[in-house]
Amino acid sequence: MNYPYEVRSSEFEGKRVLVTGGTAGVGLATVKRFALAGANVLTTARDSTDQLPEGVIFVKSDLATAEGTNLIAKEVLSQLGGIDIIAHVVGGSSSPAGGFSKLSDEDWQKSLNLNLFPAVRLNRLLVPEMLKQGHGSIVHVSSIQRILPLYESTIPYAAAKAALTNYSKSLSKEISPKGIRVNVVSPGWIGTDASNVWLEEIANTNKITVEEAKQTVMDALGGIPIGRPAKQEEVAELIAFLSSAKAGSINGAEYVIDGGTVPTV
Incomplete structure (x- = not known):
């Protein structure tokens, strides 16, 4: 498997992991990272790839729709038998350039559907299973654009990621007393x-x-x-660390991985 860092094969042995958007970019790197570490991984995207590690379960779906998230939640529970770690990586921007006046309601809704609602919906469906077992870890991939928006082309994306980060903090306060940690990874350019x-x-x-x-x-x-x-594997390493027992006291936090792009503390 093509992965540039050494991984301890028993680190996530037996853990049941969902990675959204796992067939390209950071998502694929994250799938490889967990699979190398012994996890049972299910991933989903609109399109498959021949680069998935052996044993990884792929389910095609469109997480920008409620039907897509419902399907994945059912597949996670039926094929993995439960869930220990959720890495919400799916996201992106397709808005037209030109600033605020070029953006339609549809542009705004598409960005929210892709960058916020998949996490909200899947958590609503899967977190109850984590609560039953009393443990779990959730990592949401946001973006530095939540604090450094590019108004020329990605206003809805930046706003949706800001909403995702805020939602993550709220969720962490509610469910961490019951054993489930929630953290955010905010990359810059990858x-x-x-x-x-x-x-x-x-x-x-x-x-x-x-x-x-x-x-x-x-x-x-x-x-x-x-x-x-940043390298996509560097982001995957951060996601894995925050999901691991080594990060057991880290909760409700945001980790920026941007090479120093954001110029303030």
Whole structure:
């Protein structure tokens, strides 16, 4: 399995894990991380991939719909027999550029449907199972755009991620006394395959090199002090740590992984 870091194969042995959006980018890296560590993993996305590790259960669904989340909750309970860890990775932006005036109600609703409601709905369906057993861990993947929005193109995405982070804090206060921890991972720019394609498009459009395109993006973000986007496996490692017993006292927290992009404490 292609994963750049050494993983202890018994770390999550026997743990039942759901990873949403697990067929590409951070989601796929997270699936690999848990599978390497001995977990029983179920993942879901709109499209499959041949890169999933052996033994990982894939269920095709559209989590932007209530029907999709209902299906996944049923499959988790029937195929895994319960749930110990939920990593909500699914998300993204498809809003048109041009600022607030270009955004329709549909644009706003699509972003909320993809970036907020999948976590809300799946938690509502699966957290009761965690409460019955008295333990569990939930990690929501938000974004630094919740505090550093890009008004030119991703206003609804940033607002939805802000809502997800706020919801996460509320949820942690309610269920952590009953044994379930809730935390947030907020990445900045991540070097995924999709972002590499995007850089090539920028380079071709502006007749510059890919490296120059990368620098243009970093400049637009206000700079990344470490000089590069995060690796998807680095984000997966943080998700795994927060899900592990080693993070047993971490609850209701947000961990930013952005190479220093956000310029304030």
